[in-house]
Amino acid sequence: MSKILIVDDEPHIRYLLELTLEELEDDGAELLFAENGAIALEIIRAEQPQLVLLDVMMPEMDGFTVCDTVKNELAMKDIYIVLLTAKGQELDRNKGEAAGADLYMTKPFNPDDVLELARKILNI
């Protein structure tokens, strides 16, 4: 089953992404949520989602660390990771690339783009 993990410490962003992607549930996708990096890693290990939408700015463990752990330490390179960052933090892009992120998206992201991307990655 296709799984998408949404990681953000802000509940309203998680909810927005849920609303954006929930039509995929009808096509058999499952949406998973995590409010911090540690929980995200736990879910990634257990559920192996195809796609992770990962906020960069989170307390304790940030998105770069999560991404780096997944891609390099756990060697789960097939998981497509999208780093989400606020407008104006484009400098972080290099850091994101170093951590092995597949894509970098700036907030406010266009919901249509997110949905299109998810469909492409999940092939549904």
Added chain:
Amino acid sequence: MPPVLLSKLLKKRQLAALVADLAAALACPLAILDAEENLLQSFAVSDALPLKRFTVSLQGTQLGWVCGDDKARVLAAILGYHAELELERRELGAETLHKYKEIALLYSMAEHVPSCAETEEIIERLIESLHQVITFDTVTVLLFDHENEILKVSASDDENFPVGSKIMPTGIMETVWHSGKGELVNDLPQDPRFTELKTPAYSLICTPLRSKETMTGLIRISSRQTLDYTAEDLKLLTTLSTQAAVQVENATLYRQLKDSFYTMVYTLAETIEMRDPYTGNHTKRVTEYSLAIGRVLKLSEYQLNRLELSAVLHDVGKIGVPDTVLLKQGPLDDDEFHQIKQHTRYGEEILHRIPQLYDIIPGVKSHHERFDGRGYPEGLQGDEIDIKARIIAVADTFDAMTTDRPYRRGFPFEEAYEELRKNAGTQFDPAIVDAFFEIDVMEAYFAARTKSDYATVLK
């Protein structure tokens, strides 16, 4: 389908826990069914479903039932209440999502402001963006035609406004055009200003395209379905159309600037040519031949543009050569020839003062260089000579040979062709000569004549 599904609601972790706790506390058999009577969840039900049923409803819509004894009523009420909360949350969320889409769109529009896009391209982009955020059946963009002082349909998928037609705004459009303020009208037939159209619409929004204080046009979107536009929609259309209007104005200014620059360049070239009327139209022919060669060589649009400017200005330096030398009939002595040669250097000096023309200096300065290195002013050879100059050299020589001069008649074309062939590889780049033989010489020749303001009679 009801706006909220009971099955999805029960998957929410918190609510699922609450329902389980409640069922335990009520300590009676309970079953939750969806609207199609499918069993979603049950507690302490042995075989048959309990007899009493309580409806779970949301704003009059039945979402399902809770079966059990009288106490089951509590669970049905709680589920109904949660469904209502979920609906509210969903509506707020949808609205936020829509706002998010708008913000993302505005960001991307601001980011991709084209510096010199064509008006059509800007309008196309505007319509594309509108489709993403507002629902409408037809859209029409009218632009003010300053020459004829009338609004012209620049883009439209509305059969009431065919593209290219000229329109005196009537009704609501007239109001907007004169007030400069956007309007939205729902239930259009009720509006006193409504005028019957071929294809009727139920609601419309019309806003001006304005940049600073100038009205440049109107945009009108309409819906045939009974759909009520909101003040939000009006605001959004206004924002997007204002952005587009500023871009259209920039595009117009850019085009005007470019036109006046080209006019200046051509005027400069013609002024110089007028000193020596016998060369009659030489510059224009050299330009046409050069461009034709450039196209055979598949130069890019940009390169062709630079080639054109180089060809137009190739003799600009002649302004510094005295009349006694420039207009002399008969052969030149060494000193006079030295003075004539200086025109390539003068050309460079003149163009050096115009930053927009720096990059054509090699094309102008080197048009008397020879492929074998025996030309002037620098004695460059082969690929050292700018390609524009190599092209102009062929075009310039060909035209000089085939036109009459005060001191000699021009050669017939055939002889000139022979001359080019003979000098390919010495005076000329052979690849350019080959390209020259692929062009339609007569077509270029006549193109130069029709473009001419003071064309001499074909001799």
